[in-house]
Amino acid sequence: MNSIKLTLRQEEIIKLVKNNGPVTSEALAEKLNVTRAALRPDLAILTMTGILEAKPKVGYIYSKKPSYSLVYEYIRNIKVQDVMSNPIVVDENTTVYDAIVHLFLNDVGTLFIQNNGILLGAVSRKDFLKIAMGGTDMQKVPVGVIMTRMPNIVFVEKEDTAYLAAQRIMEHEVDSLPVVERVFDGSKENLKIIGKISKTNITKLFVKLGEAN
Amino acid sequence: MNSIKLTLRQEEIIKLVKNNGPVTSEALAEKLNVTRAALRPDLAILTMTGILEAKPKVGYIYSKKPSYSLVYEYIRNIKVQDVMSNPIVVDENTTVYDAIVHLFLNDVGTLFIQNNGILLGAVSRKDFLKIAMGGTDMQKVPVGVIMTRMPNIVFVEKEDTAYLAAQRIMEHEVDSLPVVERVFDGSKENLKIIGKISKTNITKLFVKLGEAN
Structure with a gap:
């Protein structure tokens, strides 16, 4: 992982x-026993990275929200394929019970329904709980009858960003999205299921981003 | 929000x-029609922020993982209270059906069970689905009988970091954690439920982090 390597003097600044609230560059120069000119490059680095904020006529203050744009850029570079996991699939004739x-x-929250690898639908834990409450004969009804069917399923592709996936998860209020690959069968386009990305994958990614490196 | 304000020349670099793979500072200076010395501060900023990487004897390359340490620091500053939502609670005599x-x-994944605001237990969608499959009389059995009971519930406090919450969610394989406040009843410590933080809150936070600002 890359990271900013601060110099000892920058750490000192x-x-x-941090400890003395707003500090002017004059005061910093005096405390560090250097000229103001010598500090200029360090202060430029520290303000550009967002670690310090320069308040005109007040001095430098420590910022609690460093480098938002870098966080933004970092996050937007993570792709679905970097965080997706294997989808759990069944075929449409499987009974609801099975x-x-x-x-x-x-131990997943969503099952994907497929036929020869082609995505047909999805059923969530919530859907199953509704069915279980409704008194349906779960041993007889096939899952294909109760699933949410294509094209009513939101999906992503592996080159999409994890950010886009998280956005779609929130917008469509689902726990998990299938990751698909477009395949052509004659003139018809089908979606092959190759993975899934869920709130669990995003939470895991968040933990990874916050880990010491 | 603070952010790095890159200069036009830095954007150009x-x-x-990005487009030409490894580029030496000589080549950059020539393309931008400036001296190498003039470029030095810009290149320093771009490598220190992790946007570019300097490979000795090769040149500058675009880094796909900028400023990891800043992302880390930014994430570790977000607190549970910044992202938690209201907990949905019922009392222990509520029937499983209700x-x-x-x-x-x-539309939540976990219910918290309380008595006068004190956390007694939790039941997830998954627990309910298990009960529904098992043929329990859901109209008669109170939720207090099937809940996971304190002290077997992992929780966080509002001053904890969202990172810690995400870590506990992953480690204990749950969807949601109660956010509690310690209250003292004589010599006994009770936990008052004041919020919850779930994979949904973390996913929402991830989207916010990736948003343009």
């Missing part, structure tokens, strides 16, 4: 500003 | 490096 067992065995 | 209805009406 940060400490002085599908729920499958859901528990794999 | 990034573009050149609790599930409550879950659907509020």
